[in-house]
Amino acid sequence: MNRRDIIAIGGSMGAVDAIRQLCRDLPADFAATMFIVVHVGADGQNLLADIFDAQSPISISTAVDGERFQRGHGYVAPADHHLLVIDDVVRLGRGPRENLARPAVDPLFRSVGISFGPRTIAVVLSGLLNDGAAGVADVKRCGGITVVQNPADAVAAEMPWGALRATDIDYRSPLSEMAALLVKLAAEEPGPAVEIPADIRAEVEIALGRHVGTDIIAQLGDPVPLSCPACGGVLSQVRRGPPLRFRCQVGHSYTAETLENEKEGSVDEALRVALRIMEERAVLTEKMAEDARRSGRAAAAGSYDERVNESRSYADILRRAIDKSARKT
Structure with missing residues (x-):
């Protein structure tokens, strides 16, 4: 039985x-x-x-x-x-x-x-x-x-x-x-058998490592303007749900929560890279201003000083954004 x-x-x-x-x-x-x-x-x-x-x-x-x-x-x-x-x-x-x-x-x-x-x-x-x-x-x-x-x-x-x-x-x-x-x-008897949906079978085939073509992904979902964090490919929104889910043409799969978490990490990393670039730009431009003053090029030094202030202002904005993101987590 x-x-x-x-x-x-x-x-x-x-x-x-x-x-x-x-x-x-x-x-x-x-x-x-x-x-x-x-x-x-x-x-x-x-x-x-x-x-x-x-x-x-x-x-x-x-x-x-x-x-x-x-x-x-x-x-x-x-x-x-x-x-x-x-x-x-x-x-x-x-x-x-x-x-x-x-x-x-x-x-x-x-x-x-x-x-x-x-x-x-x-x-x-x-x-x-x-x-x-x-x-x-x-x-x-x-x-x-x-x-x-x-x-x-x-x-x-x-x-x-x-x-x-x-x-x-x-x-x-x-x-x-x-x-x-x-x-x-x-110890209980199972319920009656049901017809197994074809889309579930297709996703098992993907997990096995079988070839994933555009036609297979098209059976599961519709393309959306989002990129896969793993391979950069276009994501398709899986039609069945909940949960809200996405797959790329390679087959990587994400729930919306997992994708959001991964994107948030990417945004945080991008902010930190941008902050480093702005801080280095401010240091470099400051040295260029000092060199211009030593050479008697007052107008050029003034222009460099303005760019230093601009870079530091952008750096402050990025720093506040990073601090705000850190408080959210």
Whole structure:
């Protein structure tokens, strides 16, 4: 008899400790399969599986491309690879980063959604920004069940809140009660199968690393006058939502919140570069004024002095803008 036996878990800041507790609270006879994505750097040492396994009554390992998954086992995404599940096979994708991350949570959620539909349970834990929000909404579209850590209970509440805003979440649970909830849900019969939307399948193909053409992106969204922070290409606004989302022609994907955060960092960097240029211009022009005075060129010295004052005025404006941006963060 079918059960809701496929559990996909995602998080970032604060999620490692949350998953350790969740694993520790599971029973030894837990028969569901867990797939876990935590944002890690591209040069990560793939130690998370060992950390989780040490606390867990069920075995947890780093996912290997092409392996057939086992019931009652957990699989953790390795560094710099999207963790995907296609039917009964684990796949590691080298597709473009999503929300600046690889592995990202959204591709995992989409892949289990299209492969297992109502057998899927998607879990969003503590984390910054809102990776996972689009994926958890896609799991709902595929007939799956969704669970979010109570934002008040999370170290970083942004990912749980993002998921709650993206779709009608089935369960909002404190971490202390989540293992018991998953045991209960995993023992239930799944709902009826639903037709899997083609656009979700297309995004899973992108995460796998398949060719991304203009025709594929055109199926997902419409071009907008925004550029991709990663490659500089034109972004297209993804039609389905929430959350508001964008993809470029290469396939990089961003929620609006992630894109805004990245653009804000770029603006701050540009302001600091402009400030440095203005300060150096003021110093250089001041030296030119001094040289003109020593040479008896009073008119030229006066002109240089005006340019010094102008550069310092612009520098003050830039400095105030940087200070204002810093106070916002």
